[in-house]
Amino acid sequence: MTKKLLMGNEAIAHAALEAGVRVVAGYPGTPSSEIVEMVAKERAAGRAEGVHVEWSTNEKAALELLGGASYAGARCLYTCKQMGLNVASDPLMCLNYVGVKGGLVLIVADDPGPISSQTEQDTRRFGSFSKVPVLDPSTPDQAFAMVKAAFELSERYRTPVIVRPTTRVDHASAFFDIADRTRARDLIDGGFVRDPSHWVIFPRRAYEAHGEINERLPQIARDYASDTVFAAFNPLYGPGLAPLSAPDAVAAQLGIVAGGISAAYTLEALRLVEARAAACGAKVPAYRFWQVGTPYPFPEDEAARFAQGLERVIVFEELDSVLEDALTLAAGRRHLAYDVLGKESGDTRDRGENDVDDIAARLVRFFGLEEALAADDGVAPVALPQDAQLPARPPVLCPGCPHRGSFYAIKRALGKTPAVLCGDIGCYTLGNAQPLDAVDTCLCMGAGITQAQGFSVVEPGRKVIAYVGDSTFFASGMTGIANAAYNGHDITVVVLDNATTAMTGAQPHPGTGVTLMGPKNEPISIEAVLAACNFKKIVHADPLDLDAAIAAAHEAIFYEGPSAVLFESPCIQLVRPQAPVEIDHELCTGCKRCITEIGCPGIGFDPAAPGPKSGKRGTAFVDASLCNGCGLCVDVCPFSVIVPAAEAAGAKSDAAKEGGAHA
Amino acid sequence: MLNILITGVGGQGTVLAAKVLAQAAQERGWQVRTAETIGMAQRGGSVVSHVRMGNDGEEVYAPLLAHASADLIIAFEPAEAARVLPYLAPAGSLVTARTAIQPVTAALSTDPYEGARMVAQLAEAFADRPDQLTIIDDERLLAAVGNRKALNIVLLASAVARGYLPLSVDDLRRAVAACVKPRFVELNDHAIDVALAAERSA
Numbered sequence: 001m002t003k004k005l006l007m008g009n010e011a012i013a014h015a016a017l018e019a020g021v022r023v024v025a026g027y028p029g030t031p032s033s034e035i036v037e038m039v040a041k042e043r044a045a046g047r048a049e050g051v052h053v054e055w056s057t058n059e060k061a062a063l064e065l066l067g068g069a070s071y072a073g074a075r076c077l078y079t080c081k082q083m084g085l086n087v088a089s090d091p092l093m094c095l096n097y098v099g100v101k102g103g104l105v106l107i108v109a110d111d112p113g114p115i116s117s118q119t120e121q122d123t124r125r126f127g128s129f130s131k132v133p134v135l136d137p138s139t140p141d142q143a144f145a146m147v148k149a150a151f152e153l154s155e156r157y158r159t160p161v162i163v164r165p166t167t168r169v170d171h172a173s174a175f176f177d178i179a180d181r182t183r184a185r186d187l188i189d190g191g192f193v194r195d196p197s198h199w200v201i202f203p204r205r206a207y208e209a210h211g212e213i214n215e216r217l218p219q220i221a222r223d224y225a226s227d228t229v230f231a232a233f234n235p236l237y238g239p240g241l242a243p244l245s246a247p248d249a250v251a252a253q254l255g256i257v258a259g260g261i262s263a264a265y266t267l268e269a270l271r272l273v274e275a276r277a278a279a280c281g282a283k284v285p286a287y288r289f290w291q292v293g294t295p296y297p298f299p300e301d302e303a304a305r306f307a308q309g310l311e312r313v314i315v316f317e318e319l320d321s322v323l324e325d326a327l328t329l330a331a332g333r334r335h336l337a338y339d340v341l342g343k344e345s346g347d348t349r350d351r352g353e354n355d356v357d358d359i360a361a362r363l364v365r366f367f368g369l370e371e372a373l374a375a376d377d378g379v380a381p382v383a384l385p386q387d388a389q390l391p392a393r394p395p396v397l398c399p400g401c402p403h404r405g406s407f408y409a410i411k412r413a414l415g416k417t418p419a420v421l422c423g424d425i426g427c428y429t430l431g432n433a434q435p436l437d438a439v440d441t442c443l444c445m446g447a448g449i450t451q452a453q454g455f456s457v458v459e460p461g462r463k464v465i466a467y468v469g470d471s472t473f474f475a476s477g478m479t480g481i482a483n484a485a486y487n488g489h490d491i492t493v494v495v496l497d498n499a500t501t502a503m504t505g506a507q508p509h510p511g512t513g514v515t516l517m518g519p520k521n522e523p524i525s526i527e528a529v530l531a532a533c534n535f536k537k538i539v540h541a542d543p544l545d546l547d548a549a550i551a552a553a554h555e556a557i558f559y560e561g562p563s564a565v566l567f568e569s570p571c572i573q574l575v576r577p578q579a580p581v582e583i584d585h586e587l588c589t590g591c592k593r594c595i596t597e598i599g600c601p602g603i604g605f606d607p608a609a610p611g612p613k614s615g616k617r618g619t620a621f622v623d624a625s626l627c628n629g630c631g632l633c634v635d636v637c638p639f640s641v642i643v644p645a646a647e648a649a650g651a652k653s654d655a656a657k658e659g660g661a662h663a
Numbered sequence: 664m665l666n667i668l669i670t671g672v673g674g675q676g677t678v679l680a681a682k683v684l685a686q687a688a689q690e691r692g693w694q695v696r697t698a699e700t701i702g703m704a705q706r707g708g709s710v711v712s713h714v715r716m717g718n719d720g721e722e723v724y725a726p727l728l729a730h731a732s733a734d735l736i737i738a739f740e741p742a743e744a745a746r747v748l749p750y751l752a753p754a755g756s757l758v759t760a761r762t763a764i765q766p767v768t769a770a771l772s773t774d775p776y777e778g779a780r781m782v783a784q785l786a787e788a789f790a791d792r793p794d795q796l797t798i799i800d801d802e803r804l805l806a807a808v809g810n811r812k813a814l815n816i817v818l819l820a821s822a823v824a825r826g827y828l829p830l831s832v833d834d835l836r837r838a839v840a841a842c843v844k845p846r847f848v849e850l851n852d853h854a855i856d857v858a859l860a861a862e863r864s865a
Binding site: 003005007030031115116139167168171172173174175261264265267268271272355356357360379380381382383384385388389390391392393394395396397398427430433434435503595596599600601603604605606607623625626 | 672673674681682685686689695696697698699700701702703704705706707708709724725726727728729730731742743745746748749751753754755757764765766767768769770771774775776781784785787788789792795811
């Protein structure tokens with residue numbers, strides 16, 4: 001055993017390895033990506049024996065691959081972000097009917113906020129929709145325990161099991177005792193056992209299977225209460241956060257229920273409120289607090305026991321009102337006389353994240369302590385002067401990002417030609433920001449290519465551009481490519497090929513050929529795919545070579561019929577930066593074109609530093625700690641006063657050396 | 664309970680600072696939880712790391728701080744310090760780097776962001792409790808270290824030297840050595856020395 005600081009996602013990976021997982025597959029997506037990466041790291045270090053790990057082409061491919069491995073008796077782990085499960089929903093729904101053999105655990109990371117997602121969908125709902133059990137950790141420690149328990153549950157009932165962490169569990173860290181070595185468990189029955197009446201789904205078999213699912217779900221709900229491993233995921237607390245062995249150990253009229261990270265926030269909030277009450281000499285009324293770590297199937301018998309004698313129950317959960325609805329249903333079904341306060345009743349936040357402050361404030365009201373706790377302790381907080389203004393700091397394309405050149409080249413090639421610019425999922429969604437302002441739409445993975453076709457059908461007078469990243473191209477762009485050629489849509493696909501899955505932390509994909517198992521396979525050529533799909537006009541350019549990039553874009557955009565531009569330049573995460581460019585202060589006119597045209601974070605403007613040519617305007621400057629020397633601004637400056645790294649090195653070798661030290 | 668917030672701009676190295684603090688807490692036998700900003704915000708946006716330690720033997724339930732609860736804020740950039748000020752406890756302290764990073768939005772606007780003005784406003788906010796504010800001349804110190812990437816360790820060492828943390832310089836050195844690759848230990852030890860020397864001469 002070794003003690004290590006692990007992020008929730010890394011702990012999940014270790015738990016799966018300790019549970020003997022044999023096959024791990026997924027597709028990157030924040031906040032889930034570190035799970036597969038940690039498994040690959042342990043395997044590469046020789047500490048995880050017998051495990052196969054891969055980034056699959058997309059989530060559907062990953063889950064179907066794991067379905068096969070599970071039929072053969074292997075323990076399997078699937079990972080994705082919440083919307084990734086939409087892509088894999090087809091195999092998930094059917095797998096639950098067919099059933100699994102080797103334990104199949106799906107880690108589906110939800111993203112309340114949302115912080116890095118398009119939706120705030122709640123995977124607990126996906127559990128009830130697909131009739132698949134869901135476990136909901138509140139801490140990395142609980143996630144670790146739940147993953148191990150989920151494998152047992154999966155094999156006990158031959159059902160897939162979902163563990164649903166959220167961002168603040170995935171990206172929170174704690175210390176763990178982890179096994180020094182792990183070994184994949186052997187296949188159940190030594191491998192796949194043919195049984196067409198079981199593994200081949202037909203309507204008659206589906207009808208039977210539906211009945212089996214309906215029988216096992218109530219049994220699983222009972223296991224959640226009677227099996228000590230699962231009962232530990234639903235702890236009960238009384239006043240002073242004392243653990244309760246049974247609900248009736250505390251006579252109370254007030255109940256608190258929470259799930260996921262909100263349970264951890266509620267514990268902190270209760271501690272805060274009790275401390276404040278003690279300081280003010282106020283009394284907190286008796287309460288029971290119940291964490292529900294097993295939201296589906298909902299343990300309704302336990303809920304009824306918890307609610308005995310309660311008059312009001314407040315529910316803290318993020319995303320949907322899953323626990324609130326279940327408690328309301330239980331009250332109706334069992335004629336229990338408690339009120340449920342939550343999202344639906346308007347008593348808790350209806351969207352976004354919860355936090356300790358908000359829950360504490362709501363608990364103070366729930367306890368009727370607003371007046372008693374109103375007095376403050378008299379120490380003023382540290383506060384900024386009234387006139388202080390904070391600069392907004394939204395995420396931006398990195399300095400030197402090749403996408404900046406691609407977006408700029410497309411805009412320059414279009415000029416005033418009417419156009420719709422369809423975006424997609426990845427770093428390049430950031431192309432919508434000022435001053436590039438080069439993205440009009442963004443829906444979901446791969447949708448840019450197909451949405452563009454809809455625009456071209458109904459607005460033939462406009463040019464339609466579809467940006468797609470290299471990883472997204474393989475994940476879900478190819479069907480749209482085939483559709484464009486098949487139905488003859490006049491669109492221009494702009495492939496932003498930076499040779500990696502950049503936004504989620506630089507994972508490999510089919511276009512790189514790099515695998516997590518070591519050997520590099522032959523990269524799949526995007527150009528060959530496009531050519532095979534009958535794209536007749538395919539042009540290439542380096543997006544950081546502005547003139548060539550504009551010429552290539554022009555050639556493709558003004559071609560009649562499906563066309564493609566392949567902008568190829570690696571992500572800055574993959575290559576060493578070059579020496580920063582330099583702006584000649586003596587010659588800068590202060591026109592700001594370098595800023596208003598391409599908006600690179602490496603160039604700032606100092607209005608208090610006028611130069612001989614800038615009048616009173618001030619001048620632009622290079623932040624040498626950020627500039628990576630890509631040189632795009634050199635081509636943009638109309639007065640040629642931005643000097644590329646190589647020339648700067650020739651002219652002022654000392655200065656260039658200093659800048660190069662940053663590299 | 665010891666609550667620490669570390670803030671900066673994506674790419675500045677806040678994550679390592681949080682790891683070092685967690686390691687130091689662990690070696691003291693305290694329970695510790697941390698939380699990171701990972702995802703789109705890392706592309707040059709505002710990032711925050713939370714570190715919570717049960718230094719009186721308390722259990723740490725949640726990884727994120729409540730408002731007005733931070734005993735210490737370590738800021739890699741002055742506007743980011745100002746942004747998270749509502750998290751600072753009335754008796755809490757702030758260590759911030761002086762150097763501003765211009766966001767593109769500010770460079771585009773007619774009302775650009777002036778780092779010196781922001782630092783002055785921070786000083787004004789702490790005017791009635793100057794001992795709780797330390798502004799680090801990061802440009803000068805990092806020039807002395809010879810590597811800009813050492814900003815995180817310089818800030819941590821300054822906080823320890825100022826007595827803002829119940830950790831010793833040796834605690835810090837040990838934690839850093841446990842968290843960075845062996846070939847970077849010497850550089851970081853040097854960064855700690857530079858920060859300590861600056862604090863002594865202040």
